[in-house]
Amino acid sequence: MKNIILLLILVVSVAAVSQESIVQPPLIEGQVLNDATDEPLENVNIVNLNSVVGATTDEAGNFAIRATVNDTLYFSYLGFKSIRVRVTNDWLKFGDIKIKMTELGIALEEVKIRPVQLTGYVEVDAKIIPIYDNYRYRISGLSSGYEGGSQQPGAVSKVLSSIFNPADFLYNVFGKRPQQMRKLRKMKDDDEIRNLLASKYDRETLMAVLQLERVDVDEILNKCSYSEDFIRTANDLQILDAISECYEEYKVLNRGKGKG
Incomplete structure (x- = not known):
């Protein structure tokens, strides 16, 4: 009887592990570059809008994030235009892909500070x-x-x-x-x-x-x-x-x- 119980526990555990490995989305990789210079961008933030998981590029602009086909990845970086990229079969099939981001011109408006002048009354x-x-x-x-x-x-x-x-x-x-x-x-x-x-x-x-x-x-x-x-x-x-x-x-x- 004990052997049967142990066997059942083993079968359930294996099934659970197998199911988890099937459900787990694949890890896809890529590199983010400056569109104007082709230089890698470090610390670009990537969010999978479907599964709501995040990742960040390293000093070489490389990143890895779990995603499935048709998931949308959102790339944002200070001073650059945020973009959305859809995960395709080709990306999963061929692996590494290059994402290029366009730099924005930032114009700061002049801020006028007016001090409060007290009268004493x-x-x-x-x-x-x-x-x-x-x-x-x-x-x-x-x-x-x-x-x-x-x-x-x-x-x-x-x-x-x-x-x-x-x-x-x-x-x-x-x-x-x-x-x-x-x-x-x-x-x-x-x-x-x-x-x-x-x-x-x-x-x-x-x-x-x-x-x-x-x-x-x-x-x-x-x-x-x-x-x-x-x-x-x-x-x-x-x-x-x-x-x-x-x-x-x-x-x-x-x-x-x-x-x-």
């Missing part, structure tokens, strides 16, 4: 000094708070509305994009992607993976009552965590609303 200076009213409201029963921006006089009522009527604000973004929203957790669990997002502020990778426009990303955060300062200054990893937190609360509250 309290009544006058109180009207001159800018006030930043970025509050974060905490509501009993929730693990986190909600921010209200400085230009939102109805911040408190808006917070309550977004909590008790989440579908009214967020269904069009969350409810109609279940597949994209499920990728949030994968992005949070992939160290390559987290490291990439921590150094970026352009929202491009988030928009590519979640299939959202920049205005949609800002609107999600706005409807979840994050302040304008946060939306403007947070890096992409902070934005990812904020959207993910809002989505998780949306799901919980929406289920509760459905039961009622």
Whole structure:
């Protein structure tokens, strides 16, 4: 009897290993070059938009990432135009492929800083000094708070509305994009992607993976009552965590609303 049990365990283990090896996507390789100079680009970020895994090029511009046919790879690099490349049968068949990225001309706008000039009179200076009213409201029963921006006089009522009527604000973004929203957790669990997002502020990778426009990303955060300062200054990893937190609360509250 013991021998039969051991045999069954062995068969199940072998089957599980075999199944895992079949499911595991192949590792494809390539090299990223500067289109103008053919010089290799180091630290280019690559994200498989389908499986949501990331990779980075080495000093010779080489990379390796797991992907299957028809997966879309998203390449991004500071100062260069981001591109999407579809994985083809030829790539899997012949192996190494060269990806060329085009450099962008970056023009920085002039920023004028105007100092606050105080008069010494309290009544006058109180009207001159800018006030930043970025509050974060905490509501009993929730693990986190909600921010209200400085230009939102109805911040408190808006917070309550977004909590008790989440579908009214967020269904069009969350409810109609279940597949994209499920990728949030994968992005949070992939160290390559987290490291990439921590150094970026352009929202491009988030928009590519979640299939959202920049205005949609800002609107999600706005409807979840994050302040304008946060939306403007947070890096992409902070934005990812904020959207993910809002989505998780949306799901919980929406289920509760459905039961009622």
